[in-house]
Amino acid sequence: MKRYGIILTTAIISLAFAASSWAACPQPRKTKAAPSNMASKDMTAKANLANGKKLYNKSAKPLACKMCHGDKGDGMGKLGKALKPNPRNFACAETMKDVSAGQMFWIVKNGSPGTGMAAHGKTLKDKEIWDVVKYIRESWVH
Numbered sequence: 001m002k003r004y005g006i007i008l009t010t011a012i013i014s015l016a017f018a019a020s021s022w023a024a025c026p027q028p029r030k031t032k033a034a035p036s037n038m039a040s041k042d043m044t045a046k047a048n049l050a051n052g053k054k055l056y057n058k059s060a061k062p063l064a065c066k067m068c069h070g071d072k073g074d075g076m077g078k079l080g081k082a083l084k085p086n087p088r089n090f091a092c093a094e095t096m097k098d099v100s101a102g103q104m105f106w107i108v109k110n111g112s113p114g115t116g117m118a119a120h121g122k123t124l125k126d127k128e129i130w131d132v133v134k135y136i137r138e139s140w141v142h
C-alpha cells in the first residue's frame with residue numbers, strides 16, 4: 001500500500017507542475033473597459049512592427065513586456081507566473097475576442113489599477129504603444 005501512496009503523490013505533484021506551466025484559457029478578465037471612443041480607435045495599420053517586437057522583448061520601460069506576458073504571449077513570463085491576476089494571455093482567442101486594439105492601447109498607456117500591469121504613459125510615446133500593440137496582435141491575436 002505504501003508504494004501506491006508514493007506513486008499517487010508523485011502523480012499529483014507532477015500534475016500540479018504541469019498545470020502551473022499552462023496559461024489559463026479562457027482566462028478570467030475583469031479589466032476596466034476603455035472609453036468607447038478609445039476602444040474603437042486603431043492606429044496599428046501604420047505602426048512599426050519591428051519596433052513593436054523590440055519593445056515587447058527588450059526595450060520597453062520599466063520592463064520588457066515579455067518578462068510578464070512571456071515570449072509566446074501566453075502570460076507565462078518569468079515574473080508573470082506569480083502575479084494574481086495573471087498577465088493577459090494574448091494567445092487565448094476566447095479571451096482576446098473582446099479586446100480591441102484601442103482597448104489594449106488604453107491599458108498599456110494607463111495601466112490596470114490593482115494589478116501588475118503598470119501605466120506606460122510616461123515611459124512610452126503613443127506611437128511606441130501602437131507599435132507594441134501591433135506586434136502583439138500580429139503575433140498572437142487571431
Ligand code: HEC
Pocket residue numbers: 029030031032055056060063064065066067068069079080083085086087088099103104105107108112115116117118120132133
Ligand atoms: C510586471 C508584469 C507586466 C509587465 C512588465 C507588462 N504587463 Fe501587461 N499585464 C500584466 C497583468 C498582470 C495584466 C492583467 C491585468 C488585468 O487583469 O486587468 C496585464 C494586461 C495587459 C493587457 C490586457 C488589457 C486588457 O484589456 O485585457 C495588455 C494589452 C498588456 N498587458 C500589454 C502589455 C505591454 C504592451 C507591455 C509592455 C510594454 C506589458 N503589458 C507589460 C502584467 C504585466
